[in-house]
Amino acid sequence: MLFLFAILIGVLYGAAVYLLLRRNIFKLVLGLIFLGHATNLLLFVAGGLTRGFPSFLRDIPGEVEKMADPLPQALILTAIVISLGVTAFALVLVYRFYSVTKTVDLDELSENE
Amino acid sequence: MNIGILLLALLFLSVLAPFTRRYLGNAAGWIFAIIPFAGFVWFLGMLPEINRGEVFTHRYSWLPAYGIDFSFYIDGLSVLFSLLVLGIGAFILIYAGYYMKTYPMKGRFMGYLVLFMASMVGVVVSGNLITIFVFWELTSISSYLLIGYNHEKPEARGAALQALLITGFGGLALLGGFVLLGIPFGDYELTTLFSNPEVIKSSNLYLPALLLILAGAFTKSAQFPFHFWLPGAMAAPSPVSAYLHSATMVKAGIFLLARLNPVLGGTELWHYLLSIFGVTTMFVGAWLSITQTDLKRILAYSTVSALGTLVLLIGTGTEYAINAAIIFLLVHALYKGTLFMMAGNIEKNTGTRDINKLGGLFKYMPFAAIVMILALVSMAGIPPMLGFIGKELIYEAKSNAPSAHWFILIAGFMTNAIMVFLSMRLTLDIFWGKEPAYDKKPKEPSLALILGPFFLVVISLFLGLFPKTMANPLTSQAIMAISPGMAAIKLKLWHGFNLVLGLSALTIALGVVAYKYRDPIISMATRINLKYFREEFSRVFFRMIDYFLIYTKEQTKAIQHGYHRFYLMTVFVVASILVWIQIWNGDPVILELNFRDMPLNLVAVVALIIAATISAVVAHSRVVALIAMSVIGFGITIIFIAYSGVDLAITMVLVEILMVILAMAVLFYLPKYVKYSGTGARMRDALIASLVGGFMMVLVLQAGSSAVQEPVSEFFKQSSYTEAFGRNIVNVILVDFRAFDTLGEITVLAIAALGIFSMIKLTKKIKI
Numbered sequence: 001m002l003f004l005f006a007i008l009i010g011v012l013y014g015a016a017v018y019l020l021l022r023r024n025i026f027k028l029v030l031g032l033i034f035l036g037h038a039t040n041l042l043l044f045v046a047g048g049l050t051r052g053f054p055s056f057l058r059d060i061p062g063e064v065e066k067m068a069d070p071l072p073q074a075l076i077l078t079a080i081v082i083s084l085g086v087t088a089f090a091l092v093l094v095y096r097f098y099s100v101t102k103t104v105d106l107d108e109l110s111e112n113e
Numbered sequence: 114m115n116i117g118i119l120l121l122a123l124l125f126l127s128v129l130a131p132f133t134r135r136y137l138g139n140a141a142g143w144i145f146a147i148i149p150f151a152g153f154v155w156f157l158g159m160l161p162e163i164n165r166g167e168v169f170t171h172r173y174s175w176l177p178a179y180g181i182d183f184s185f186y187i188d189g190l191s192v193l194f195s196l197l198v199l200g201i202g203a204f205i206l207i208y209a210g211y212y213m214k215t216y217p218m219k220g221r222f223m224g225y226l227v228l229f230m231a232s233m234v235g236v237v238v239s240g241n242l243i244t245i246f247v248f249w250e251l252t253s254i255s256s257y258l259l260i261g262y263n264h265e266k267p268e269a270r271g272a273a274l275q276a277l278l279i280t281g282f283g284g285l286a287l288l289g290g291f292v293l294l295g296i297p298f299g300d301y302e303l304t305t306l307f308s309n310p311e312v313i314k315s316s317n318l319y320l321p322a323l324l325l326i327l328a329g330a331f332t333k334s335a336q337f338p339f340h341f342w343l344p345g346a347m348a349a350p351s352p353v354s355a356y357l358h359s360a361t362m363v364k365a366g367i368f369l370l371a372r373l374n375p376v377l378g379g380t381e382l383w384h385y386l387l388s389i390f391g392v393t394t395m396f397v398g399a400w401l402s403i404t405q406t407d408l409k410r411i412l413a414y415s416t417v418s419a420l421g422t423l424v425l426l427i428g429t430g431t432e433y434a435i436n437a438a439i440i441f442l443l444v445h446a447l448y449k450g451t452l453f454m455m456a457g458n459i460e461k462n463t464g465t466r467d468i469n470k471l472g473g474l475f476k477y478m479p480f481a482a483i484v485m486i487l488a489l490v491s492m493a494g495i496p497p498m499l500g501f502i503g504k505e506l507i508y509e510a511k512s513n514a515p516s517a518h519w520f521i522l523i524a525g526f527m528t529n530a531i532m533v534f535l536s537m538r539l540t541l542d543i544f545w546g547k548e549p550a551y552d553k554k555p556k557e558p559s560l561a562l563i564l565g566p567f568f569l570v571v572i573s574l575f576l577g578l579f580p581k582t583m584a585n586p587l588t589s590q591a592i593m594a595i596s597p598g599m600a601a602i603k604l605k606l607w608h609g610f611n612l613v614l615g616l617s618a619l620t621i622a623l624g625v626v627a628y629k630y631r632d633p634i635i636s637m638a639t640r641i642n643l644k645y646f647r648e649e650f651s652r653v654f655f656r657m658i659d660y661f662l663i664y665t666k667e668q669t670k671a672i673q674h675g676y677h678r679f680y681l682m683t684v685f686v687v688a689s690i691l692v693w694i695q696i697w698n699g700d701p702v703i704l705e706l707n708f709r710d711m712p713l714n715l716v717a718v719v720a721l722i723i724a725a726t727i728s729a730v731v732a733h734s735r736v737v738a739l740i741a742m743s744v745i746g747f748g749i750t751i752i753f754i755a756y757s758g759v760d761l762a763i764t765m766v767l768v769e770i771l772m773v774i775l776a777m778a779v780l781f782y783l784p785k786y787v788k789y790s791g792t793g794a795r796m797r798d799a800l801i802a803s804l805v806g807g808f809m810m811v812l813v814l815q816a817g818s819s820a821v822q823e824p825v826s827e828f829f830k831q832s833s834y835t836e837a838f839g840r841n842i843v844n845v846i847l848v849d850f851r852a853f854d855t856l857g858e859i860t861v862l863a864i865a866a867l868g869i870f871s872m873i874k875l876t877k878k879i880k881i
Contacts, residue, residue: 001710001711001715002813002814003704003706003814004711004715004716004719005719005752005813006810006811006813006814007719007723007810008719008722008723009809009810009813010806010807010809010810010813011723011726011727011806012722012726012745012806013802013805013806013809013810014802014803014805014806014807015726015727015729015730015802015806016802017685017798017801017802017805017806018730018798018799018801018802019730020678020681021678021681021682021685021798021801021802022678022789022790022798023678023789023790024786024787024789026735026780026783028677030729030738030742033742033772034726034729034745037745037746037749038809040749041749041752042809042812042813042816044752044753044756044758044761045813045816046813046816049756050756050757051755051756051757052757053757054757054758054759055757055830055841055842055843056840056841056842057830057833057834057840057841057842058840064827064830064831067757067830067842068756068757068758069824069826070826070829070830070833070842070843070846071824071825071826071829071846073758073760073761073843074843074846074847074851076758076761077760077761077764077843077847078847078854078855078858080761080764080765080768081764081768081858081862082858082861082862083768084768084771084772084862085861085862085865085866086865087772087775088771088772088775088865088866088869089865089868089869091775091776091779092779092868092869092872092873093872094779094783095779095782095783095872095873096872096875098782098783098784099782104783104784105787105789106676106677106678107676107789
């Protein structure tokens with residue numbers, strides 16, 4: 001499964017980079033979202049893949065050895081929430097950008113300066 | 114008294130000086146002069162011990178780990194230079210006090226002068242290369258402040274900047290040279306350098322170190338082709354010209370060459386470089402002085418010539434040459450200081466420095482005239498002044514030069530003839546000759562203004578009359594410091610009839626003849642200069658600076674272009690190249706394809722996410738892209754659930770729903786997709802994207818197979834229930850063990866919410 005996830009993460013990062021290089025500011029934000037997804041998955045996969053054994057303490061003997069690593073999950077949880085904040089802010093910024101400049105082309109912004 | 118105390122006292126005085134003007138007025142110079150005079154006496158008192166061959170060293174720890182210490186090394190050379198700097202400096206301070214009477218902010222001017230004095234003494238007594246460099250730069254800075262003193266005048270600012278840029282460039286080169294020089298020794302202390310000078314000569318760092326240090330010395334000492342800043346520096350008030358730009362600062366380069374002669378000198382390269390630059394500067398300086406009419410510029414070019422002579426003599430390196438260099442240094446400082454101060458006096462009294470507009474001054478100021486004429490006699494090298502001894506030694510040295518001595522001798526002969534010519538011209542044209550109509554009647558300069566010139570000339574005269582008892586003790590140890598093993602020659606005013614005396618006579622005769630035919634000679638020189646030296650060096654310099662500015666502007670434009678995607682592209686391309694090189698050179702990735710742990714439902718989810726990703730990227734419709742995005746989000750949620758990330762899945766679902774709603778709301782206001790980039794740009798971006806995606810893929814494969822350290826999670830697993838009483842470990846980590854992180858996260862969200870709120874509010878206001 002690791003191999004498949006590697007491909008998935010690679011595709012997500014590739015999509016993020018491609019979208020970040022676009023001129024449309026909305027696509028830039030999509031790129032940011034992709035970057036967040038890709039990184040979350042990267043952390044998740046790097047923490048080890050454990051099937052069907054969440055990190056709950058249920059007083060089952062030997063559960064500590066079997067259960068999923070809780071630390072990467074805690075980190076990813078933080079990251080998901082932060083990327084929600086970033087994305088929401090970016091989206092409103094895009095809206096604001098458009099209502100002021102009347103364009104979504106970032107190049108036009110550079111040329112206007 | 115300790116040398117450190119002297120330096121501190123001078124620095125303290127320089128800080129204090131701007132505030133004393135109100136209380137001391139024009140007499141400030143007399144009071145300020147006490148400290149340098151005390152220093153002068155102290156150095157004079159050291160002379161007997163120095164002449165017994167003693168060297169004084171002090172060392173204060175500064176950065177011992179780098180071999181950089183605040184250390185002092187006082188030998189004959191340091192004492193000679195310190196005496197010049199402090200002795201002439203004391204007179205300059207007295208002179209400046211009255212000379213600057215009408216200028217604004219005189220206190221600050223005095224402060225700069227004293228600052229310069231401290232740094233110059235610092236250069237000559239330093240025992241560590243880095244310490245020398247620090248003081249060296251301080252002299253450049255104080256020179257900048259002094260040249261630009263009349264800062265309302267654009268030409269003063271220009272000249273100051275030019276001098277600073279050239280000497281600053283030299284200073285930078287010098288630092289590089291010092292660092293290279295220090296590498297083979299492992300230390301920057303002069304004592305280490307002197308103890309085993311062969312270390313650097315056999316090292317392959319010798320050439321770069323030498324070239325860089327020479328760049329520093331040549332720029333400071335105004336060697337051709339860097340000579341032009343010195344005449345430009347004449348924009349400074351006369352005390353500055355007399356002090357910095359003739360007697361002391363420009364000699365710092367000479368000092369450095371002399372100081373490092375035992376370490377760097379004695380090689381063919383040293384000999385040829387110094388001789389070529391020296392002889393060129395000597396002649397060019399003298400030649401360019403012929404056509405000048407500004408008294409100070411004439412003197413400035415003759416200073417350039419004298420500096421060239423000094424470099425040439427040090428480069429020649431024979432016993433006679435080193436003797437001649439030290440004597441000439443002393444001679445030149447004495448007469449040039451006098452001449453510049455007198456130039457200032459003449460300008461003060463008549464309102465002009467143009468020698469064509471001067472004449473017949475002898476009857477107005479006979480005493481001052483005699484002082485100046487004696488200095489000019491010294492410059493011409495006529496007995497009984499010390500200048501004569503200096504010139505005789507130089508001829509002797511040049512005729513015995515190890516190579517090309519005929520060429521050097523002829524160039525030197527011409528130079529000296531020009532000096533005789535200049536001396537006659539200045540003497541006769543200024544003090545006799547046709548008298549123009551002066552605005553006010555010139556009179557004798559006041560005591561403070563004539564004191565310095567008078568004493569310097571008298572010293573020069575006495576040194577010339579009694580060379581063995583007076584000049585020899587001053588200079589003999591300096592000579593030995595430059596070239597260990599060389600002896601000081603017994604100086605005599607009269608050497609008997611020989612080749613050198615014949616040359617001297619011939620020089621004077623040629624100078625006199627040249628003066629007789631001065632008009633055709635000057636007009637010829639003007640014609641030649643117009644034809645071959647048309648371009649003024651300083652104009653070329655400023656044009657170079659302009660081009661440099663244009664170049665940097667273009668460079669900034671090219672690098673800081675303002676297009677976000679090209680910045681990002683640079684980062685991505687560079688990063689992927691570096692990582693791919695690393696992957697290429699690293700261990701091969703081992704692929705373990707185990708189809709048994711690939712449940713079909715999960716494979717389908719991964720395939721779905723990939724398909725959604727592609728459609729989100731290539732979608733022509735924004736709504737399609739957004740729907741694809743939410744497919745990806747929920748797909749990832751399923752992966753989290755499948756691999757035991759229950760909390761993650763719950764959060765992800767909530768976040769995805771929020772995100773889609775928000776994006777939809779924003780999208781409502783945005784225009785439809787327009788095709789901005791062409792196919793070429795898309796292909797290029799796709800290539801970059803696949804490079805980055807590719808290395809991230811390899812990274813995952815590598816990371817999955819290399820657990821380097823025991824996970825820290827064991828601690829959380831063990832103590833989640835016992836310490837925090839929670840069974841859901843992920844939750845416990847977030848709200849208990851790492852509670853402050855979560856608090857920070859909430860704060861970030863709150864700030865983001867505030868930002869969003871205010872942006873929406875702001876829009877509404879504008880709409881109203």
